[in-house]
Amino acid sequence: MANALVFIDNPGAALKKSSLELLTIARSLGETAVAFTGELTDDVAATLGAYGATTVYRPSVEELDNYLVGPKAAYLAAAVAASGATVVLLDNSPEGKEIAGRLGIKLNAGVITDVVGVEADGTAHKSVLAGSYNTTAKATTPVTVLSVKANNVEPAPAGADAAPATVTVEVPAEGLANSARIAARTEKPVSGRPDLSEARIVVAGGRGVDGDFGPLEELADALGAAVGASRAATDAGWIGHDAQVGQTGVTVSPQLYISAGISGAIQQKAGMQTSKVIVAINKDAESPVFEIADYGIVGDLFKVLPQATEEIKKRKG
Amino acid sequence: MKIVVLVKHVPDAQFDRHINGPGNTTDREESILSELDEYALEAALQLAEERGGPKAGNEVIALSMGPSGAVNAVKKSLQIGAYSGVHLSDDALAGSDAAATSLALAAAIRHISADGRPVDLVLTGMASTDGETSLIPAQLAERLNFPQVTFASSLEVAGSQVTARRDAGAFSETVEAQLPAVVSVTDQINEPRYPNFKGILAAKKKKIASLSLADIGVDASQVGLAGSWTVVESAEARPPRTAGTIITDDGDAGIKLVDFLAAQKLL
Ligand SMILES: Cc1cc2nc3c(=O)[nH]c(=O)nc-3n(C[C@H](O)[C@H](O)[C@H](O)COP(=O)(O)OP(=O)(O)OC[C@H]3O[C@@H](n4cnc5c(N)ncnc54)[C@H](O)[C@@H]3O)c2cc1C
Numbered sequence: 001m002a003n004a005l006v007f008i009d010n011p012g013a014a015l016k017k018s019s020l021e022l023l024t025i026a027r028s029l030g031e032t033a034v035a036f037t038g039e040l041t042d043d044v045a046a047t048l049g050a051y052g053a054t055t056v057y058r059p060s061v062e063e064l065d066n067y068l069v070g071p072k073a074a075y076l077a078a079a080v081a082a083s084g085a086t087v088v089l090l091d092n093s094p095e096g097k098e099i100a101g102r103l104g105i106k107l108n109a110g111v112i113t114d115v116v117g118v119e120a121d122g123t124a125h126k127s128v129l130a131g132s133y134n135t136t137a138k139a140t141t142p143v144t145v146l147s148v149k150a151n152n153v154e155p156a157p158a159g160a161d162a163a164p165a166t167v168t169v170e171v172p173a174e175g176l177a178n179s180a181r182i183a184a185r186t187e188k189p190v191s192g193r194p195d196l197s198e199a200r201i202v203v204a205g206g207r208g209v210d211g212d213f214g215p216l217e218e219l220a221d222a223l224g225a226a227v228g229a230s231r232a233a234t235d236a237g238w239i240g241h242d243a244q245v246g247q248t249g250v251t252v253s254p255q256l257y258i259s260a261g262i263s264g265a266i267q268q269k270a271g272m273q274t275s276k277v278i279v280a281i282n283k284d285a286e287s288p289v290f291e292i293a294d295y296g297i298v299g300d301l302f303k304v305l306p307q308a309t310e311e312i313k314k315r316k317g
Numbered sequence: 318m319k320i321v322v323l324v325k326h327v328p329d330a331q332f333d334r335h336i337n338g339p340g341n342t343t344d345r346e347e348s349i350l351s352e353l354d355e356y357a358l359e360a361a362l363q364l365a366e367e368r369g370g371p372k373a374g375n376e377v378i379a380l381s382m383g384p385s386g387a388v389n390a391v392k393k394s395l396q397i398g399a400y401s402g403v404h405l406s407d408d409a410l411a412g413s414d415a416a417a418t419s420l421a422l423a424a425a426i427r428h429i430s431a432d433g434r435p436v437d438l439v440l441t442g443m444a445s446t447d448g449e450t451s452l453i454p455a456q457l458a459e460r461l462n463f464p465q466v467t468f469a470s471s472l473e474v475a476g477s478q479v480t481a482r483r484d485a486g487a488f489s490e491t492v493e494a495q496l497p498a499v500v501s502v503t504d505q506i507n508e509p510r511y512p513n514f515k516g517i518l519a520a521k522k523k524k525i526a527s528l529s530l531a532d533i534g535v536d537a538s539q540v541g542l543a544g545s546w547t548v549v550e551s552a553e554a555r556p557p558r559t560a561g562t563i564i565t566d567d568g569d570a571g572i573k574l575v576d577f578l579a580a581q582k583l584l
Contacts (some may be wrong), residue, residue: 068465068492069455093486098467101455104416105348110546113450125524127555129334129447135341135552142546180464180494182435183480187488201583223584231504240504241484248353248443248504256583265332273558277581279574285565292558293578299566312584315575 002055003030005085007076007099008048010038010065017046020155022089022148023051025118027158029087033057034164035079038062044156054160057082067179073102074175079142080107080143082169087122092147100147110139114251115148122146130247130270150198151253152284176276178282181281188242195225196226196243201256204228204252204272208261208282208301211238215305216260222312228252229271230262260301264289281305318368318474319376319437320361320438321403321426324394326387327351327447334447340542341549343447350390353442355397355509356502360472361440362398363507369398378403382410382421388525393429395520396512398563402525403429409530409537412584414545419456426461428517438479443468454501464494465563470505533556 004026008019026032033055034048040058048056057079064071080088088103090096097113104111117125122144127134131178139145198200203220205213206229213227220227226246229238245252247267257275262268264280266285272278273292280293281301290296297304326348328334335344351512358379365375381387382405391402405425409419413421430436439461444451451467466472469481477496482489484505512520530537538544562577564570578584 068467068494070458070464073459094468095485097451098465099453101415101450101452102459104452104546105419105456105459108546111452112547115451123550128449128552129328129336129343130330130449131334132334132555132557133552135336135557136550138550139547178462178464180466180481180492180498182477182490184491184492185488186490190487220327242486247446248447255326256578256581270330277583278558281570281574281575285563290559290563293563294561295574295576296563297559297566297570298563299570303568304566304571304574307569308574309571311572311575312578315584 001031001084002033003031003079003085004087004089004102005035005083006032006053006098007035007090009072011044012038013041013043015044017053017155018091020051021150021153023048023053024153024155025148026089027052028120028252029118029122031096032083033083033198033255037075037199040166049163050157050161052160052277053149053164055083056164057169058166058169063176064171066182067176067183069098069102070179071175073099073106075169075171076103078105078169078171081189082167086143086193088143088145090145090147092149101144104145107143107145109141109143109145112137113147114133115146118146124235127274143204149253188240191227193220193222194226196228196245196250199226201225201251201253202228202245202254203258203260204230204262205233205260206230206262207232207236209233209238210237213239215302215309219258219305220310222309230314231270259289259293262289262307263287264292318365318437319378319434320362320431320440321380321436322354322358322394322399323352323376323380323422323441323453324358324390325351325445326383326390327445330446331539333390336552341552345386348386348389350393351442351446353444353446353504356393356504356506357440357442358397359509360401360502364438364472366369366472374399375390380405380422380425380429382406382418383423384411388440391525393512395523395525396517397510398516401523403528404525405528405533405573406455407530409541412485412542412545413454413540415452416546417540417544419453419460420530420544421530421533422453423457423460424535425528428528428533435497437496438474441499441501443503451501454499458499461499463497463499464491465499466492466494467501468501469502472500472502472506478479561565
């Protein structure tokens with residue numbers, strides 16, 4: 001009987017940092033099992049073991065990825081039943097949250113999303129209303145389903161290296177029947193930079209970059225940062241929509257958020273104001289972004305950013 | 318086609334928003350129609366108009382669940398162009414979490430289908446601007462046993478098939494589902510129309526049905542704080558961020574910025 005079940009969806013060749021974080025949290029809740037989809041390589045299996053997973057569940061069918069979330073929720077419900085887990089942990093991606101939502105209905109279980117901390121009894125911490133309140137919430141049901149934001153715990157291996165047992169779970173047929181089918185899927189080009197939602201540093205640009213993200217990308221590379229954008233910049237087609245930070249884009253909470261040429265509209269703030277440190281560069285001293293910036297520079301981003309990049313390179317030698 | 322659009326009455330994000338009262342629920346004074354629901358309403362109106370509008374038997378019904386003030390979200394939807402409205406309101410609903418909300422909304426949708434014309438499509442925004450969980454479309458689909466298509470950035474309906482584009486994480490996808498379905502749409506899908514004078518006048522003649530829990534066959538114990546599967550135990554206002562140091566670039570702001578980052582141990 002496991003206490004916690006971690007859902008790990010198609011990690012590929014190596015587990016993502018966010019999955020290691022979930023495993024680390026799971027261990028603090030008790031014995032850990034994993035509900036896994038995709039190819040389980042030896043490396044990944046070894047890492048799961050090193051992070052304390054005693055059992056790895058795998059689905060009886062391989063086509064879960066051809067449908068939108070429904071079958072994954074059905075599989076996960078079956079894995080919860082098989083493991084006896086009382087807490088289920090998923091990542092906080094849009095898909096993770098939806099699987100959590102459907103799973104909650106299937107199991108009559110309370111679901112809490114956007115979790116930033118979990119206590120040993122399953123009590124969850126999250127911030128709401130665009131970061132203006134910190135709350136603690138708890139499910140009142142026998143099973144608790146939590147989708148947890150990245151970057152809130154340091155991943156730590158268990159110090160054990162027992163290989164987990166693998167167990168196949170039967171995916172109920174009705175899981176596939178009433179779900180939307182994915183008819184076509186194209187992979188987007190990868191930038192080689194850190195993933196926006198997990199990055200420690202984000203350099204974001206808005207309408208003020210005037211079509212040229214070059215100076216931001218150079219600063220981002222000097223800092224090992226991800227590049228983000230305001231909706232004005234993504235709507236203009238200067239950068240892909242997946243770079244959008246804000247209410248209708250990605251929510252980020254990095255150690256450092258550098259906002260350049262962004263006014264700081266409420267919908268933009270909603271996605272970044274829980275960042276630890278906010279730096280803003282804007283020509284207009286009246287821009288609302290300065291109300292929340294720890295360090296603000298009234299100036300032209302095309303002068304400030306290249307100078308900063310140059311200086312960072314110099315200091316890093 | 319019979320389309321139900323979910324419209325939520327939410328605290329206006331332009332003002333400070335508060336959590337208070339029993340169960341740590343959100344204060345709903347100063348509330349407005351959630352701006353992300355306007356995209357769903359626009360998508361519904363376009364689908365209905367392509368099919369000949371109300372004369373051809375199409376329906377666009379704005380459905381809101383919430384306290385008495387929430388009827389304003391329905392009224393605004395009617396002004397924008399929804400053909401009729403439904404307001405589900407009952408004291409027992411207060412404090413419902415996503416699970417309880419989806420239960421009540423699913424029952425309301427079944428009720429709206431019970432006149433012999435079943436609902437073909439339930440459209441929602443990608444998230445509410447207050448709870449921001451995006452759980453409702455998925456949970457509603459689970460309860461109704463409809464396929465769900467979420468985060469649609471384009472939407473077509475041909476015969477009984479919905480086709481949508483979505484921009485999900487590392488992929489762009491085309492997804493297909495059979496009606497009836499639940500579809501949530503992003504702010505990329507369209508440019509919502511504004512209510513005009515004619516729309517505002519026309520809205521006064523449109524019908525708003527009021528539903529209580531008894532009307533939809535839901536017991537008070539299944540919803541509200543009593544029927545919710547999660548409780549908010551505490552809520553603490555975070556001190557608002559305050560402005561820090563602000564400098565004006567005199568030609569060396571880039572270097573000062575690096576000094577600041579170094580001092581913060583961020584390099
Ligand atoms: C439903 C809805 C959802 C939305 N969701 C989001 C969202 O998720 N994310 C988001 O960002 N927005 C979102 N928005 C849009 C948001 O309201 C703002 O319109 C948007 O954030 C503005 O982008 P911006 O700050 O880049 O542009 P602007 O507001 O035009 O600001 C540009 C700024 O650049 C400065 N500038 C110009 N040139 C320079 C220069 N050379 N150097 C330095 N500064 C310069 C200007 O002073 C100005 O402050 C949403 C809006 C709606 C209605």
